[in-house]
Amino acid sequence: MNVTELYDLINREAQDDASLIAVLESIQAQYRYLPFEALVLASERLGVPLAQAYSVATFYHAFSLKPKGEHCLHVCMGTACHVRGSPQVLDRLQTKLGVKPGGTTRDRLFTLETVNCLGACALGPIVVTDGDYSGQMTAQKVDTLLKHMVRAEAERK
Numbered sequence: 001m002n003v004t005e006l007y008d009l010i011n012r013e014a015q016d017d018a019s020l021i022a023v024l025e026s027i028q029a030q031y032r033y034l035p036f037e038a039l040v041l042a043s044e045r046l047g048v049p050l051a052q053a054y055s056v057a058t059f060y061h062a063f064s065l066k067p068k069g070e071h072c073l074h075v076c077m078g079t080a081c082h083v084r085g086s087p088q089v090l091d092r093l094q095t096k097l098g099v100k101p102g103g104t105t106r107d108r109l110f111t112l113e114t115v116n117c118l119g120a121c122a123l124g125p126i127v128v129t130d131g132d133y134s135g136q137m138t139a140q141k142v143d144t145l146l147k148h149m150v151r152a153e154a155e156r157k
């Protein structure tokens with residue numbers, strides 16, 4: 001992490017102590033997590049206690065103190081998705097990626113997470129990949145989804 005780059009990023013968003021969330025959002029978007037050094041710099045720049053920055057960073061689901069993968073896969077484990085097979089979908093993703101929910105693959109390509117009800121129960125089971133909803137998922141569809149994502153990633157590089 002480049003401290004100068006980080007400081008520039010914080011300065012772009014920093015208006016006053018009320019801009020803490022905007023600053024943390026920018027850092028999260030840039031690094032896909034909130035490094036401890038970033039919390040320290042943001043709290044110093046905004047004049048807010050480090051404990052307050054930490055409290056905000058741990059309160060909101062959108063922030064993470066651990067590095068995330070380039071792609072986030074969220075499996076809905078709400079009741080409707082659960083009865084329609086989301087445990088099997090989650091099992092397949094865990095097996096394929098080699099991580100448990102909350103984990104990130106070693107190559108930092110994927111982070112696997114679970115959520116409770118996305119408000120689209122009729123489409124369940126649902127997997128959300130980088131904000132895109134895939135409904136009526138099955139273990140077999142997971143294989144196809146991952147293949148497409150890995151292929152797209154290879155073409156991007």
Ligand code: FES
Nearest residue numbers: 076078081118121
């Ligand atoms: S339970 Fe999965 S969207 Fe509602």
